[in-house]
Every structure is written in C-alpha cells, then in structure tokens.
Amino acid sequence: MEKQFVDLLNEELKLQQIVAEEHSHHMNATLVEAKRQATQYQREAEKCNAATETCEEARERSEAAISKEKKLTSLWEQRARQLGWQDSRVKTI
Incomplete structure (x- = not known):
C-alpha cells in the first residue's frame, strides 16, 4: 500500500513538472513575441518621428x-505706389 502511495x-x-515545463515554454514564447512586437513598435515610432521631423523642417x-515673399511683395507694392500705381481692388469712399 505504501508503494502505491509513493x-x-x-x-x-x-x-x-510536465505542466510547469509547458507553462514555462508558453511564457518564454509569449515573452519572445512581446519583445518582437516591442522592437517592431520601436521601429515604427522611429519612422514616425523621422517623418514628423521632416514635415516640421519643411513647414x-x-x-x-x-x-520672405511677403516682404518682397510689400516692397514692390510700396515702390509701385510711389510711382503712382493704385490698387483697383481697393475702393475709396
């Protein structure tokens, strides 16, 4: 009887032990997948940041x-007015 109990x-x-090993294997696989996804997310975030910087520089x-163009336009308009040009769009009352 004691032998059966043992x-x-x-x-x-x-x-x-088998259940623990399976659980450990599952957790390791989950950890590897989480690391892979985190790396992918980091790459995407870096791409996004680079694109944002590019857009900001372009802006x-x-x-x-x-x-610069507004200043140049203002200068030319000022010169034209000094020479007698009047904007026909502006109505004087």
Whole structure:
C-alpha cells in the first residue's frame, strides 16, 4: 500500500513538472513575441518621428519662404505706389 502511495506521489510530481515545463515554454514564447512586437513598435515610432521631423523642417522652410515673399511683395507694392500705381481692388469712399 505504501508503494502505491509513493508511486502515486511520484506520478503526481512528474505531471506537475510536465505542466510547469509547458507553462514555462508558453511564457518564454509569449515573452519572445512581446519583445518582437516591442522592437517592431520601436521601429515604427522611429519612422514616425523621422517623418514628423521632416514635415516640421519643411513647414519651417515654407514659413520662411512665405515671409520672405511677403516682404518682397510689400516692397514692390510700396515702390509701385510711389510711382503712382493704385490698387483697383481697393475702393475709396
């Protein structure tokens, strides 16, 4: 009877060990997948940041170009007015 009890305990321990190994394997696979996804997310975030920086640089260049163009337009308009030009769109009352 004692031998049967020991055999049952041994079998229970083996089953628990198998379950623990399967659980460990599953957790390792889950961890590997999580690391892979985190790496992929990081690459996508870096691409997004680079694109945002590129867009911001382009916006800043555009703002500078527009500002420069407005100053140049104002200068030419001022010169034209000094020479007698009147804007036909502006109505004087």
